[in-house]
Amino acid sequence: MVNLKNLIIAAVAITGVIATSNLCHAQAVRTAQIADFDELFVVEDTIRLDQSVLIGRIDDLDINVSGEMLVVDDVGNKVYHFSATGRLLHELSVADCHPGGMPRPHSARFLGDGQIIMWDTGNVSTYLFDSNGQCVQHVKSPDLININGMCAHGDKIFAMPIHSSLKAKAFSRDLDLLDEFELEPERWHVLITSILVRSGHSLECFDDGPWYVYIYSMDATPIGREAGFSRYEPAFFVERKRDIRRPVPTSLIGANDASNVVGLYRLDNSTRIVVHSRIRHRNKWLSDWGLTIVSHKNLFPSVSVPLFPRKGFKGGANGMLYFQGDHEPLEDGLLGNPELVRYRFIPPKNVEE
Numbered sequence: 001m002v003n004l005k006n007l008i009i010a011a012v013a014i015t016g017v018i019a020t021s022n023l024c025h026a027q028a029v030r031t032a033q034i035a036d037f038d039e040l041f042v043v044e045d046t047i048r049l050d051q052s053v054l055i056g057r058i059d060d061l062d063i064n065v066s067g068e069m070l071v072v073d074d075v076g077n078k079v080y081h082f083s084a085t086g087r088l089l090h091e092l093s094v095a096d097c098h099p100g101g102m103p104r105p106h107s108a109r110f111l112g113d114g115q116i117i118m119w120d121t122g123n124v125s126t127y128l129f130d131s132n133g134q135c136v137q138h139v140k141s142p143d144l145i146n147i148n149g150m151c152a153h154g155d156k157i158f159a160m161p162i163h164s165s166l167k168a169k170a171f172s173r174d175l176d177l178l179d180e181f182e183l184e185p186e187r188w189h190v191l192i193t194s195i196l197v198r199s200g201h202s203l204e205c206f207d208d209g210p211w212y213v214y215i216y217s218m219d220a221t222p223i224g225r226e227a228g229f230s231r232y233e234p235a236f237f238v239e240r241k242r243d244i245r246r247p248v249p250t251s252l253i254g255a256n257d258a259s260n261v262v263g264l265y266r267l268d269n270s271t272r273i274v275v276h277s278r279i280r281h282r283n284k285w286l287s288d289w290g291l292t293i294v295s296h297k298n299l300f301p302s303v304s305v306p307l308f309p310r311k312g313f314k315g316g317a318n319g320m321l322y323f324q325g326d327h328e329p330l331e332d333g334l335l336g337n338p339e340l341v342r343y344r345f346i347p348p349k350n351v352e353e
Contacts, residue, residue, distance in 0.1 A: 029218075032232040032292045032304040040293070040305065041343040044320055048328055049337040050088035053080060058324050058338060060200050063317035064110040065269075069340075072105045079108045079118055081133055086340075090133025092118060097127065097135035107200030111152040115173065119147060126175060139175045148196055149203030151210060158210040158223065160203035163192045168203075168212065168223050181223050188216055188243040195244075201263025206270055208296055213264045216240045219274055219292065220264050234304030236279040236290040262289060267316045267345060270296045275313070281306040289313070293345075300347035312341075319345050 049055065049071070056075025063069050067084030079092040092108065094101045103120035111117055114131030126144045128137040149160035156178065157171045167180040186192045192214055196202070203212045204220075211220040218239065219231040240258035262275040272294050279290040289310040294302045312324035321343045327335035 028229070029231050029233060030302065032234045032294070032302040034235050035303045035305055035348055037305050037308055040303065040346055040348060041321060042346065044342040044344040046325065047084075047086045047340040047342065049082060049086045049340065051328070051330070051336045052088055053078075053091065053337075055080070055337045058314055060105075060107045061314040061322060061340075062107075062109050063315065063322065064112075065318065067318060068110070070108040070110065070116065072108055074105070077102075077104050079105050081116070092116065092127075092129055092133055092135070094127055094135050094138065098125065098138040101125070101138070103127070107150070109150055109152070109200070111157065111173070115152075117150060117152075117157065119144065119150060128175065137175065141175070141177075143169055143171075143177050144175070149200050149212070151203055151205035153205040153209055158203060158205060160210075160212050162196060162202075163214075168210075183212070183223070184214075184221060186214065188240060190243045190246060191215060191240075194246075195260075197261050198263040201265065204264045204266045204272065206266060206272065206296055208270070211264065211272060213261045213274060215261050216258065217261050217274070219294070220272055232292055232294050232302045232304075234274075234276065234279075234290055234292040234306075236281045236304060236306040237276060238278070238280050259290075262310075265316045267293065267321070268319050270299070271319075271345075272296065273316055275308070277310075279306060295347075300349070303348050314340070321345070 055071060055073045057073060058071055059074035060072035061069060069082045071080045071082060080088060081090040081092065083089055094103055106119050106121045108116060108118040116129040119126045124140065124145055126139045127135055130136050144159065146162045146166055147159045148162045151158055155173060159169045161168060163186055168183055169177060170179040172178055195215055197213060197215050203210060210223045212223060213220050218233050218237055222229055238257060238259045258278065259276045260278050262277050265273040267273050273291050275289055275291045277289050289308045290304060290306045291308045292304045314322045314324055316322065323341045325339040325341045327338050330336045
């Protein structure tokens with residue numbers, strides 16, 4: 001026979017657990033206050049890229065702690081390694097480790113300790129390079145298919161799949177599979193399997209580990225952690241209420257009144273930036289992008305910028321944002337490589353309530 005008193009006590013206990021869980025979840029979502037771009041960023045300098053090579057277009061950019069840059073040119077299908085001042089150090093070549101290979105680079109990342117990783121969609125392959133730009137390893141593995149982001153944390157390389165029906169993976173520095181991680185279940189299947197976050201920017205590594213985004217995310221989520229972090233909702237963010245329909249429209253604008261993630265970026269090793277398109281500010285839909293800046297160490301108030309100048313934005317590092325500027329005019333009247341304009345971040349003290 002069921003003891004009614006014990007049943008009531010158990011029900012109260014379960015209700016308390018659910019209420020506590022809901023409370024913790026509610027506390028984990030905070031509001032990022034509003035600030036203007038000019039309040040937070042000032043022009044630092046302009047970098048001129050070495051004219052000994054010709055860059056068609058900067059599709060992806062990565063910067064290490066020394067300011068060195070990896071530039072992916074998706075017109076010439078090349079990856080160049082530049083110094084912090086723009087001097088060409090290496091053009092990454094796969095000839096030594098993959099003779100006859102003709103890669104179409106997707107993205108390239110500094111891994112630290114002189115290592116560079118590049119993955120390409122042409123050969124569905126991943127390459128490792130040393131500090132001299134020499135290719136030391138070529139890996140073609142089913143574990144590295146359908147990847148849209150990679151980054152290094154400690155002695156591991158993390159890889160983010162294009163959607164959550166696959167698992168995030170952790171590899172050794174030699175690209176041996178070490179572990180797999182479940183991701184948050186995807187909410188909008190057609191959207192997430194049809195339209196991707198900007199190449200290579202669904203995942204980023206910080207001092208506290210790897211974080212990821214989906215295209216409909218409000219903020220980033222850490223891999224392998226279920227508690228102990230906060231998400232921040234930008235003032236301009238509009239949550240998606242429904243999936244898109246097939247056939248997928250050529251443009252998301254007008255297809256759904258909702259914000260979409262452009263990418264997750266690292267301003268520094270403890271500060272993340274989530275960039276959104278399709279934002280709403282002062283009751284108007286804007287073609288501008290919006291960004292949210294969050295300190296993982298709570299060094300300053302989290303802040304959202306609804307009028308972010310999207311033109312030419314390429315990435316961030318060492319407390320600065322990088323924008324592609326105009327092509328440099330040459331003495332012969334032709335146009336050379338695009339310049340990179342850097343904006344330094346000024347942490348906010350007071351922001352709009």
